[in-house]
Amino acid sequence: MLRKQFWAGVCGVLLVFGMVFGPMDGAIAFTDEQNLLLQAWRYVSQSYVDETFNGQNWWVIRQKFLKRPLNTQEQAYEAVTEMLALLDDPYTRLLRPEQYRSLKVSTSGELSGVGLQININPETDLLEVIVPLPGSPAEAAGIETKDQILAIDGVDIRNIGLDEAAARMRGKKGTTVALTVKSAKTEAIRTVKVTRDTIALNPVYAKLEEKNREKIGYIRLNQFSANATEEISKSLDQLQRQGADRYILDLRNNPGGLLQAGIEIARLWLDQETIVYTVNRQGIFESYGATGHPLTDAPLVVLVNQATASASEILAGALQDNGRALLIGEKTFGKGLIQSLFELPNGAGMAVTVAKYETPLHHDINKLGILPDEVIPQDPIPYRMMATEADLQYQAALELLTQGQAIAKAA
Known part of the structure; x- marks a missing residue:
């Protein structure tokens, strides 16, 4: 039986641990990469809040993506990401293993990073600071609420998702990350090197x-x-x-x-x-x-x-x-x-509204x-x-x- 833990947050999810489903398509043998895609498809099919799936035939979507070459895990991840994007729901998304682990850690204990709470602004589609955590390296660097993060270590955030952006800012204590920041107050753009530290999560x-x-x-x-x-x-x-x-x-x-x-x-x-x-x-x-x-x-x-x-x-x-x-x-x-997060093979996860x-x-x-x-x-x-x-x-x-x-x- 699956254990469930509901989450309601800007970046949050409902955690579902344990069971991994195998092929449900008769005698057809699928590769591991195809099974990952099928599993992601099933979670949406069974649980997504909009049963019209953004006005699309979800079965046709399944068949379309199964025809793609899925020879590596990365190709499978890319296919799942593209498939979920068709729902036009920023909260329904793939979480790669590091992103999934980081998300679970963020609900308890502590983590190592710069100490920023971030979100994609739904009106601008830009990565925006919700707030720097008190006493965090980000706060010490002068990063403020509503500032925009334009790049992380030179990588344009428009080329990565919210969870990958969060994962890139996390890292081992004492290491540095370069953040390109646009000020919400002055619109000035600067790049600041921030040294990661242990972030206490006492709420x-x-x-x-x-x-x-x-x-x-x-x-x-x-x-x-x-x-x-x-x-x-x-x-x-x-x-x-x-x-x-x-x-x-x-x-x-x-x-x-x-x-x-x-x-x-x-x-x-x-x-x-x-x-x-x-x-x-x-x-x-x-x-x-x-x-x-x-x-x-x-x-x-x-x-x-x-x-x-x-x-x-x-x-x-x-x-x-x-x-x-x-x-x-x-x-x-x-x-x-409200989202839920379902476990995928190899430590990945998937958030579904x-x-x-x-x-x-x-x-x-x-x-x-x-x-x-x-x-x-x-x-x-x-x-x-x-x-x-x-x-x-x-x-x-x-x-x-x-x-x-x-x-x-x-x-």
Whole structure:
């Protein structure tokens, strides 16, 4: 039986480990390369969210690609990549072995690289920085949110995919990588050599803030990794012991992560409400709800911005739709799709969009995002300036909480 782990993130997937399917075409003997292509084709055929396959006959596509010369593993990878491109879905993609390993590592533990969260901007098709991680080599090099990465070690990013770009930036600690960067603010182009380092993936930062004699717990969640729920719980417990009786949950620049982590974290704040609906290719709804054991019912404000995506939007939408929190900041990214990743031979993997999600009030936020209750425009700021006097959105949240206007569920 397959084990599944759902993922909802800008670059995220649902992990399916274990079973490898053999030929399912009668007595025909296929080569290893053809079997890899067929396996990728079957995963899409069985699971892809759009059963029209972008208006194409998926069986005809299968036959077309089987006629191609597939004599090497590289030729098979290229064929799978071209086949998936016909779906016109940037989230359904092939992950070569190194990319697949890196993706699994990114949900827990640590990795070695430059410390950038990146995405292909759907409007420009350019590689864009979501955010440099705090204390990372990328942040030290002055790379900022919304900067464009034009080339990696001289390789034009238009010639490689998102996952390969991420893989090229990762590497052994102490090695260097040359990034050609276009500034979002000045449009100046520069090439900077960045020395890779070990990137800690602790997803939570917390502190106690005092304003107008009120004690406010601030929690920033950077990613929905496997240990995110535990770290949030620890932070809440510590802040409560310090006297916090109202909270700010900062989801800005959070690209998402494990769907289950998003659901579990929502349960820390909600009672018995619906958290999210998922909708499969047949239009069948499945709901996930709270269990009735929130850790706190204290007033809550959630900070969001244009880089708040996917699992972050699930959490923000659940708290907003259920009247549990007020949202402050800017409209969110707008990724309402859930991927799954299926294992392929020789350590490769494949991400497939398998469902979409809707908020508790059935808002489909894909490409639309979530509009905050209070819109506070703010240019992107580095992590070191977040939750400081220079952070306009944070200051607005503090003001709202100390005026007693934030929403909390009754005990």
